[in-house]
Amino acid sequence: MFFRNDSNGSAIATTYSWYSGSSIIDTDIVFWDAAFTFFSGTAGCSGGFYIEDVVAHEFGHALGLGHSADSTATMYASASYCSQSFRVLASDDIAGIEAIYPAVATTPPTAPSELAVTVSTDNPASAVDIAWTDGSTDEDRFLIERALAGEAWAQVASVGANVTAYADQGLQSGTNYSYRVRAENSAGFSGYAGPASATTQSPVPPATPSSPTPATGATGVSIDIDPSWVSAGVRSYDVYFGTSAAPARYASGLTAARLVLPTLSAGTTYFWRVTATNEAGSSTGPTWSFTTKAAKPRGKK
Numbered sequence: 001m002f003f004r005n006d007s008n009g010s011a012i013a014t015t016y017s018w019y020s021g022s023s024i025i026d027t028d029i030v031f032w033d034a035a036f037t038f039f040s041g042t043a044g045c046s047g048g049f050y051i052e053d054v055v056a057h058e059f060g061h062a063l064g065l066g067h068s069a070d071s072t073a074t075m076y077a078s079a080s081y082c083s084q085s086f087r088v089l090a091s092d093d094i095a096g097i098e099a100i101y102p103a104v105a106t107t108p109p110t111a112p113s114e115l116a117v118t119v120s121t122d123n124p125a126s127a128v129d130i131a132w133t134d135g136s137t138d139e140d141r142f143l144i145e146r147a148l149a150g151e152a153w154a155q156v157a158s159v160g161a162n163v164t165a166y167a168d169q170g171l172q173s174g175t176n177y178s179y180r181v182r183a184e185n186s187a188g189f190s191g192y193a194g195p196a197s198a199t200t201q202s203p204v205p206p207a208t209p210s211s212p213t214p215a216t217g218a219t220g221v222s223i224d225i226d227p228s229w230v231s232a233g234v235r236s237y238d239v240y241f242g243t244s245a246a247p248a249r250y251a252s253g254l255t256a257a258r259l260v261l262p263t264l265s266a267g268t269t270y271f272w273r274v275t276a277t278n279e280a281g282s283s284t285g286p287t288w289s290f291t292t293k294a295a296k297p298r299g300k301k
């Protein structure tokens with residue numbers, strides 16, 4: 001800042017800023033000493049301006065503020081002779097500078113609490129739901145850490161301020177996972193919530209095949225029947241079928257709960273059973289039977 005024995009139109013002082021991109025990297029403040037008389041303090045001004053008030057306005061420019069439309073603001077574009085109002089910032093000036101220079105935390109956030117880890121309802125064998133209570137108002141994010149029994153903690157995710165839940169997916173089935181969560185801001189880390197843990201569900205074998213069509217013991221069944229059944233959690237089926245009461249394997253690796261058969265013999269009892277398989281094992285239903293419709297005697301109508 002300097003006094004210059006010159007004038008610049010109606011300007012009392014002028015702030016010149018040099019930029020790199022949108023950032024001010026240097027400023028110079030010039031007081032136009034040939035055009036105006038400058039005073040200091042709170043008394044004695046006559047037909048001029050107090051330097052305290054002019055410099056407060058110019059320093060606002062140096063920090064990046066433009067002019068305010070609020071006539072009570074320090075950053076209002078014009079000043080009255082000998083005014084002492086600019087040296088005290090108005091709420092508009094403070095709001096402007098806080099918008100350009102947001103508050104920075106000086107202490108780490110308070111720790112979150114009440115960590116809860118539960119197995120996912122939708123994907124119980126491969127995901128867990130993590131929830132906690134936010135303990136702070138000044139966190140920038142929450143960090144989620146995970147560990148297997150006896151192994152080191154590792155951060156697996158971060159979520160934004162005020163988020164209080166995270167779903168950890170892609171986990172191994174039948175495995176116990178521990179979690180802990182902490183908050184972070186520019187001043188550092190909070191303490192942890194937790195640890196808490198949950199065990200993903202072990203895979204279970206498929207449901208035992210049931211509800212055969214035709215029903216077991218049925219008679220008068222069409223020779224064009226394709227038997228079907230019901231199960232759940234299945235990857236594939238093997239079907240045993242034949243006229244023996246202990247039928248041999250007839251088809252394997254079926255993915256639909258239906259056995260497509262050629263035309264059967266009339267008036268014949270067939271036996272069948274179904275084994276359902278997935279990665280956890282197999283389930284075999286009971287042996288079912290049905291009897292096809294008898295052939296019509298020849299020569300009669």
Ligand SMILES: [Zn+2]
Pocket residue numbers: 057061067076077
């Ligand atoms: Zn100005």
